[in-house]
Amino acid sequence: MKAARMHTRAGPEALVYEDAPTPEIGSGEVLVRVRAAGITPTEFTWSSTFTTKDKKSRLPIIPAFEVAGAVEKTGPTVSDLAEGDAVYGLLDFWRDGAAAEHVAVRAADLAPKPESLSFTHAAAIPLSGLTAWQSLFDYAKLNKGDTVLIHGAGGGVGTFAVQLARWRGARVFATCSAEKAGLVRSLGADRVIDYSSVKFQEELSDLDVVLDTVGGEVLDNSWSVLRRGGSLVTIVGDAPDETAAKYGVKGFSILVEPNRNELVELARLVDAGEVKPVVDSVFPLPRAREAYESGLSGHSRGKLVLKVGNEGE
Ligand SMILES: NC(=O)c1ccc[n+]([C@@H]2O[C@H](COP(=O)([O-])OP(=O)(O)OC[C@H]3O[C@@H](n4cnc5c(N)ncnc54)[C@H](OP(=O)(O)O)[C@@H]3O)[C@@H](O)[C@H]2O)c1
Incomplete structure (x- = not known):
């Protein structure tokens, strides 16, 4: 098969489009013919991208951990998916990803693709x-009527978080650059704060929840805007117990996990028109390097996606 692969631990400049072996599938797994792969520009800074769970190198590697495609083959014990099913899912971060014509996936990590969407x-x-789902609902337990601040609201995670928080019935505050303010407002934010000209920590207080997708000073300045008993979830930094205790809040530093039930629920919301993915650009697989480099500019509006093959989107 064709794949975008990397033979050394490096940045996107080391990605090469080349032939690679079609993956073998084991028990409980399926082979997916990839139609599209979602990327996260920072993947090459994650050690999991280059190693197995027990820290052994797995070079050469194939990146991109989000897949949409069709089941081509099912492995032993797989009874809930069949050849030809259109599926989507989050892949195991410690295995080869979906920047390729085929990928081996645990069947339990896949769900039916939203019917209303292209691959x-x-x-x-x-x-x-x-x-966004796990941060807001599984960890922060966001409820109707709560107030929530979402940092990086114009990015991949942020655009979902704004829509999911609005769907839940929360009052949504969001930080992003001025260029993305219109987009973020259109997704359901009640108030958008341009982080380059306004200090959110001087404007907001007594919030129920903060979701941090930016880290650094943004994270450091977020604790003080919560009410006592509120929750801070960061996906990019640490949330030390001592800091949480000092502010009388709950702090969570999380790593997303595959979850079929939540994908089913997301697909339902998408098909009902409640939430939509925001796609910045689509690149053909041979231009994977360009896709990652464009993402690293740090100013994508939503997600970057690789299109695999010549069929329609
Ligand atoms: N822990 C996990 O499970 C997990 C899961 C997914 C992603 N991540 C990580 O989370 C981070 C975000 O992911 P993503 O896919 O959403 O990235 P992304 O699409 O690049 O979005 C990041 C957004 O942050 C905005 N931003 C930059 N500086 C900011 C600031 N000071 N205040 C507010 N917004 C700012 C950027 O746009 P503008 O500056 O143009 O507004 C951009 O829209 C990445 O580092 C990724 O690796 C972690």
Whole structure:
């Protein structure tokens, strides 16, 4: 098969489009013919991208951990998926990804693709949608009527988080650059704060929940805007117990996990028109390097997606 692979631990400049062995599938797994793969520009800074769970090198590697495609073959014990099923899902971070014509996936990590979406748009959902879902609902327990601040609201995770928080009935505050303010407002934010000209920590207080997708000073300045008993979830930094205790809040530093039930629920919301993936650009697989480099500019509006093959989107 064709794949975008990397033979040394490096950045996107080391990606090469080349032939690679079609993956073998084991028990409980399926072989997916990839139609589209969602990327996260920072993947090459994650050690999991280059190693197995027990820290052994797995070079050469194939990146991109979000897939939409069709089941081509099912392995032993797989009874809930069949050849030809259109699926989407988040892949195991410690295995080869979906920047290829085929990928081996645990069947339990896949769900039926939202019917109303193309493969390229479906591939933009799993990592961002699940991260936003798990942060807001599984960890922060966001409720109707709560107030929530979402940092990086114009990015892959942020665009989902704004929509999911609005769907839940929360009052949504969001930080992003001025260029993305219109987009973020259109997704359901009640108030958008341009981080380059306004200090959110001087404007907001007594919030129920903060979701941090930016880290650094943004994270450091977020604790003080919560009410006592509120929750801070960061997906990019640490949330030390001592800091949480000092502010009388709950702090969570999370790593998203595959979850079929949550993908089913996200697909239902998408098909009902409640949430939509925001796709910045679609690149053909041979231009994977360009896709990652464009993402690293740090100013994508939503997700970057690789289109695999010549069929329609
Ligand atoms: N822990 C996990 O499970 C998990 C899961 C998914 C992603 N991540 C990580 O989370 C981070 C975000 O992921 P993503 O896919 O959403 O990335 P992304 O699409 O690049 O979005 C990041 C957004 O942050 C905005 N931003 C930059 N500086 C900011 C600031 N000071 N205040 C507010 N917004 C700012 C950027 O746009 P503008 O500056 O143009 O507004 C951009 O829209 C990445 O580092 C990724 O690796 C972690």
